[in-house]
Amino acid sequence: MTHAETPTPPADLAAVERFARAVGDNVARVLVGKEGVTRLTLAGILTGGHILLEDAPGTGKTMLARALAASLGLTFRRVQFTPDLLPSDVTGVSVYRPATGAFEFVPGPIFTGLLLADEINRATPKTQSALLEAMGEGQVTESGVTHRLPQPFVVIATQNPAEHEGTYRLPEAQLDRFLLKLSVGYPSLDEEVQMLGRLQGAHPIDTLGPVAGPQDLLAARAAVKAVRVSDELRRYAAALTARTRNHPQVALGGGPRASLALQGVAQALAALDGRAFVVPDDIKAAAPAVLAHRLSLRIEARLAGTPPESVVGDILRAEPVPADPAQAAGAL
Amino acid sequence: MTTLPAPPERRPLRADRSWLLLAAPFVAASWLPWWGVLAFFGVLLLIRRDQAAEVVRVPLLLAAAGVTVLPLLAEVQLGGENALAAILSFAALFLPVVGAAAVIHIGLNLLEVGRPAGVAWLALLLLPGVLGLAPSPVFGLPAGLGLGLLALLLCALGSTGREERPARRLTGSGRAVWNAALVGGVLAGALALGTLALGPARQTETVRAAPGAAASQPDAAPQRQSEFPSGEGEGATGRAPAPLSPEATAAGVQLPGADLVLLGGMLLLMSVVFLLWRLPKRVVDGPRRFHWWEVAAVAGMLLLGALLLFYGLSAGGSGGPSTAPAPAGEGGVGGAEGGTLEEASPWWALAFASWFNRLAFLASLLLTAVILIFAWRLRRPVGDDLPVALPTAEAVSAPHAEALHRVRLAYRSAQAALERCGLGRGPAETPAEHAARASLNLPDLAAPLGTLVAAYAPVRYGGRVTDEDADRAEEAARDIAALSAEYRPPTLPDTPDSSPQETP
Structure with a gap:
C-alpha cells in the first residue's frame, strides 16, 4: 500500500484505538498493573494469533484469559490439561446414535471463542498436537470430516515454568503455533496492595461485562492488516529473525513464520496506538515475545542458564535500526 | 550544521x-x-x-x-x-x-x-x-x-x-x-x-x-573557419x-x-x-x-x-x-x-x-x-513492486513533499547537534529510544525531542505531515540545538593515575 492510501489514521484505526483502550481498561479492573502484558496479549489477539502465558502459579494467567474473554464478549471454555487427557477430549468425538444409526459429531471444548488451555504442558504430546490443526487452520478434523471452528477463535495456554515433574515440553512445532509467549510477572508491592483492596469483596471478574463483541474484534483485525509496514522495517524484522539463526548460542532459530508474526504483532501494536504505520519501536516491543519461545538454544547456553529472552535482547542491541533520515531519500 | x-x-x-x-x-x-x-x-x-x-x-x-x-x-x-x-x-x-x-x-x-x-x-x-x-x-x-x-x-x-x-x-x-x-x-x-x-x-x-x-586543385575553396x-x-x-x-x-x-x-x-x-x-x-x-x-x-x-x-x-x-x-x-x-x-x-x-x-x-x-x-x-532503491518509502509525485502535493523534507532536515540537524555533545543515536536505537536516553542526560530535551520524534516518525516510516508539523519540528530542532550547545557531558573526576605528574 502506498502513503496516499493512509494519509491519516483512518476511522477504523481510530476505532481500534478506542476498542483497545476500552478492553484494556476493562481488564485492568481485574488485573492490577498488568497493562503491558494485557496490551501485548490484545495485540496477539488482534493479529489472529494464540498466546502462551508462562509464569508461576497465582500470577494472574487464568484471570487474564477470563477477563479478556469477558471483555471481548467471547465464549470462554477452560480445559485443564492433564496427562490422561485425550485429543478427543479437546476436539470432540463422533458418537454412534442408535436412534439414527449414524455417527454424530459432538464438538469438544475447543469449539469456543476463547479456549484456555490451562497447564498445557501437563498433557501428552499427542494431546498437545491435537491443537495444531485447530490453532493453525482454525478447523478440526475428526473421522475424516473437517469442522470449522467459530471465528474469532483464540487459544490462550498457560504453563508453569518452575514445575517440570510430570510435564511434557511443548514440541517446537507446537511452540511455533503460538504467536506470543508472555510472562505475566509478579505485581509490585504497591500493585499487590491495591489488588488486595480491590478483591477484598466480590471478585470483579464475576461482574465483568463485555465492552466489545466478536464482530468488533474481527473488524479490528481487518483494520490491523491495513497498517503500513515500510520495506525497510520489513527488512529489519526479517533481519532480526535471520540473526536468531546465526546466533552462536542458538541451535535452531526462528523461521519465516516468526518474521510474519513479528510484522503482524508490530502492526497490531501500531494500531493499538491509532497509528497507520509501524515504527521500529513496535517491532522491538514485539520481538522478545515473538522470538524467544521459537529459539532452541545450544546445550552450552542452556547449561549456562541463558534465557532465550537475553539472546533476543542481544540481537536487538546488535541489529541496526533503519532510522537514519538520509536513507529515506534513497540515493540515485 | x-x-x-x-x-x-x-x-x-x-x-x-x-x-x-x-x-x-x-x-x-x-x-x-x-x-x-x-x-x-x-x-x-x-x-x-x-x-x-x-x-x-x-x-x-x-x-x-x-x-x-x-x-x-x-x-x-x-x-x-x-x-x-x-x-x-x-x-x-x-x-x-x-x-x-x-x-x-x-x-x-x-x-x-x-x-x-x-x-x-x-x-x-x-x-x-x-x-x-x-x-x-x-x-x-x-x-x-x-x-x-x-x-x-x-x-x-x-x-x-x-x-x-x-x-x-x-x-x-x-x-x-x-x-x-x-x-x-x-x-x-x-x-x-x-x-x-x-x-x-x-x-x-x-x-x-x-x-x-x-x-x-590547389586553389580550392579556402577552408572555412569554424x-x-x-x-x-x-x-x-x-x-x-x-x-x-x-x-x-x-x-x-x-x-x-x-x-x-x-x-x-x-x-x-x-x-x-x-x-x-x-x-x-x-x-x-x-x-x-x-x-x-x-x-x-x-x-x-x-x-x-x-x-x-x-x-x-x-x-x-x-x-x-x-x-x-x-x-x-x-x-x-x-x-x-x-x-x-x-x-x-x-x-x-x-x-x-x-x-x-x-x-x-x-x-x-x-x-x-x-x-x-x-x-x-x-x-537497488526503485521499483514499482516495492513500496516506495515516500509518496509519489502523483500522490503527494508539492507542499506536502516540502513539509516532509523540512522535517527530515530538522531531524538531521537535531541529530548533528546531539552528536556534537556526545548524545548521538546508537545504530540499534530507535528514534524514540534515543530521545528517551538523551532526555535522561538532559531532561530539558524531553519536550522538543518528543515533538521532533513525533513529527519524524511518520516522515520516516510512512505517514504524512503538515506544514504545521514541519514548523513545530523545526522549532524543536532549534531548541535542541540551543540546549545541546550548552550541555556539557559529565566528566569523571581525575584519578591519581590519570593526573599529570608534576615534574620536579
Missing part, C-alpha cells in the same frame, strides 16, 4: 547551500561554448525549481548537450567544400559534451549525498580545456579555467549532505526513473559508439589508396581536423555512416517507444497536464537521435560531404599542399585523428561504465 530556515513564512524555494551546486556547468567554462554552459545551467536551475524533474535529469542534460552542439549542425550542413572538417569538428565537440552531461550528473549525485568524490568527478570537466581537446570557449582558456576552478570550489561548498538534497524519492516513481535513465544511458552509449565509429584511421588508409591526387566561437587558435586547441584534398575525398573517404544511421534509427525508435509508453501511463495514472520536464526529456532524446542520424548520413551516407574538396593547408592546420592526406595534413593532424580515435574508444568505455553504474545504483 545546517541553519534552519525561519519557520513562520513558508517559502517555495529554500535558500540553502545546495544552490551552489548550480555552478557545476561553469566548471567546463574553459572549453564549453557559452550557450552550452547556459543550457546546462538552465536545466539544473529548472530542475532545482521543479524537483520532480530530477527523475529525468540524464535526458535533460543530454538535451542540453544537443542544444550545445546544434549550432555546429548548420556548419556541417553548409560545409559544402569542407564539410568533412566540420563533421570532425562536430564530433570533437559531440563526445566531450555528452561526456560532460554524464560527469555533471555523476558529480552532482555524489555531492548531493555529501560525498566529496563528486568534486573529483566535476574536476574532470577541467581536463578538456587544460588538454586543449575541445573547442575553446568564448571566455578564453585562462579566464575559463579560472571560472571553472571557482565553480568547482562553489560546488564543493554546496555539498551539504544527504538531507539537503532535493527529495527525489518524494516525487518520482521508480518506473519513471528507470525509463529515463535507461533511455538516457542507451543514448549516451550509442553516441559514444557512434563517435567511435567515425574511424579516422580508416580514413587514412582510404586516402593512402589515392596518392598524389591532392594537388589537382563558426564555433573561439578564443584560442584552432591549431592550439587542435580541434580542427586536417582538410582533405578533393581527390582524396572523391577517392573514397568513406565514413561508416550506415552503422550510425542504424544507431540513430534505433534511438529514434526508442524515443518513440518511450513517448508512447510513458505519456499514456501518465494519462491513465496521473494528472492530465504533462510536466515540462517529461516533454523536454523526450524532445531532448529526439533531438539527439536526429543529430546522430544526420551525423551518420552526412559522414558516410550518400555523397554530400564526402565530395568536399580540400583546401590548401594553411595556418596552423595545413602543413603541406596537395598530395595524399599525409602530405596535405600536418603530422599532428594525423596524430590527432589517431589519438582522437583512441580517446573516443576510452570515452566510450567510460560511458559504458557510467551506464552500468547507473543501472546498478538504480537497481
Whole structure:
C-alpha cells in the first residue's frame, strides 16, 4: 500500500484505538498493573494469533484469559490439561446414535471463542498436537470430516515454568503455533496492595461485562492488516529473525513464520496506538515475545542458564535500526 | 550544521547551500561554448525549481548537450567544400559534451549525498580545456579555467549532505526513473559508439589508396573557419581536423555512416517507444497536464537521435560531404599542399585523428561504465513492486513533499547537534529510544525531542505531515540545538593515575 492510501489514521484505526483502550481498561479492573502484558496479549489477539502465558502459579494467567474473554464478549471454555487427557477430549468425538444409526459429531471444548488451555504442558504430546490443526487452520478434523471452528477463535495456554515433574515440553512445532509467549510477572508491592483492596469483596471478574463483541474484534483485525509496514522495517524484522539463526548460542532459530508474526504483532501494536504505520519501536516491543519461545538454544547456553529472552535482547542491541533520515531519500 | 530556515513564512524555494551546486556547468567554462554552459545551467536551475524533474535529469542534460552542439549542425550542413572538417569538428565537440552531461550528473549525485568524490568527478570537466581537446570557449582558456576552478570550489561548498538534497524519492516513481535513465544511458552509449565509429584511421588508409591526387586543385575553396566561437587558435586547441584534398575525398573517404544511421534509427525508435509508453501511463495514472520536464526529456532524446542520424548520413551516407574538396593547408592546420592526406595534413593532424580515435574508444568505455553504474545504483532503491518509502509525485502535493523534507532536515540537524555533545543515536536505537536516553542526560530535551520524534516518525516510516508539523519540528530542532550547545557531558573526576605528574 502506498502513503496516499493512509494519509491519516483512518476511522477504523481510530476505532481500534478506542476498542483497545476500552478492553484494556476493562481488564485492568481485574488485573492490577498488568497493562503491558494485557496490551501485548490484545495485540496477539488482534493479529489472529494464540498466546502462551508462562509464569508461576497465582500470577494472574487464568484471570487474564477470563477477563479478556469477558471483555471481548467471547465464549470462554477452560480445559485443564492433564496427562490422561485425550485429543478427543479437546476436539470432540463422533458418537454412534442408535436412534439414527449414524455417527454424530459432538464438538469438544475447543469449539469456543476463547479456549484456555490451562497447564498445557501437563498433557501428552499427542494431546498437545491435537491443537495444531485447530490453532493453525482454525478447523478440526475428526473421522475424516473437517469442522470449522467459530471465528474469532483464540487459544490462550498457560504453563508453569518452575514445575517440570510430570510435564511434557511443548514440541517446537507446537511452540511455533503460538504467536506470543508472555510472562505475566509478579505485581509490585504497591500493585499487590491495591489488588488486595480491590478483591477484598466480590471478585470483579464475576461482574465483568463485555465492552466489545466478536464482530468488533474481527473488524479490528481487518483494520490491523491495513497498517503500513515500510520495506525497510520489513527488512529489519526479517533481519532480526535471520540473526536468531546465526546466533552462536542458538541451535535452531526462528523461521519465516516468526518474521510474519513479528510484522503482524508490530502492526497490531501500531494500531493499538491509532497509528497507520509501524515504527521500529513496535517491532522491538514485539520481538522478545515473538522470538524467544521459537529459539532452541545450544546445550552450552542452556547449561549456562541463558534465557532465550537475553539472546533476543542481544540481537536487538546488535541489529541496526533503519532510522537514519538520509536513507529515506534513497540515493540515485 | 545546517541553519534552519525561519519557520513562520513558508517559502517555495529554500535558500540553502545546495544552490551552489548550480555552478557545476561553469566548471567546463574553459572549453564549453557559452550557450552550452547556459543550457546546462538552465536545466539544473529548472530542475532545482521543479524537483520532480530530477527523475529525468540524464535526458535533460543530454538535451542540453544537443542544444550545445546544434549550432555546429548548420556548419556541417553548409560545409559544402569542407564539410568533412566540420563533421570532425562536430564530433570533437559531440563526445566531450555528452561526456560532460554524464560527469555533471555523476558529480552532482555524489555531492548531493555529501560525498566529496563528486568534486573529483566535476574536476574532470577541467581536463578538456587544460588538454586543449575541445573547442575553446568564448571566455578564453585562462579566464575559463579560472571560472571553472571557482565553480568547482562553489560546488564543493554546496555539498551539504544527504538531507539537503532535493527529495527525489518524494516525487518520482521508480518506473519513471528507470525509463529515463535507461533511455538516457542507451543514448549516451550509442553516441559514444557512434563517435567511435567515425574511424579516422580508416580514413587514412582510404586516402593512402589515392596518392598524389591532392594537388589537382590547389586553389580550392579556402577552408572555412569554424563558426564555433573561439578564443584560442584552432591549431592550439587542435580541434580542427586536417582538410582533405578533393581527390582524396572523391577517392573514397568513406565514413561508416550506415552503422550510425542504424544507431540513430534505433534511438529514434526508442524515443518513440518511450513517448508512447510513458505519456499514456501518465494519462491513465496521473494528472492530465504533462510536466515540462517529461516533454523536454523526450524532445531532448529526439533531438539527439536526429543529430546522430544526420551525423551518420552526412559522414558516410550518400555523397554530400564526402565530395568536399580540400583546401590548401594553411595556418596552423595545413602543413603541406596537395598530395595524399599525409602530405596535405600536418603530422599532428594525423596524430590527432589517431589519438582522437583512441580517446573516443576510452570515452566510450567510460560511458559504458557510467551506464552500468547507473543501472546498478538504480537497481537497488526503485521499483514499482516495492513500496516506495515516500509518496509519489502523483500522490503527494508539492507542499506536502516540502513539509516532509523540512522535517527530515530538522531531524538531521537535531541529530548533528546531539552528536556534537556526545548524545548521538546508537545504530540499534530507535528514534524514540534515543530521545528517551538523551532526555535522561538532559531532561530539558524531553519536550522538543518528543515533538521532533513525533513529527519524524511518520516522515520516516510512512505517514504524512503538515506544514504545521514541519514548523513545530523545526522549532524543536532549534531548541535542541540551543540546549545541546550548552550541555556539557559529565566528566569523571581525575584519578591519581590519570593526573599529570608534576615534574620536579
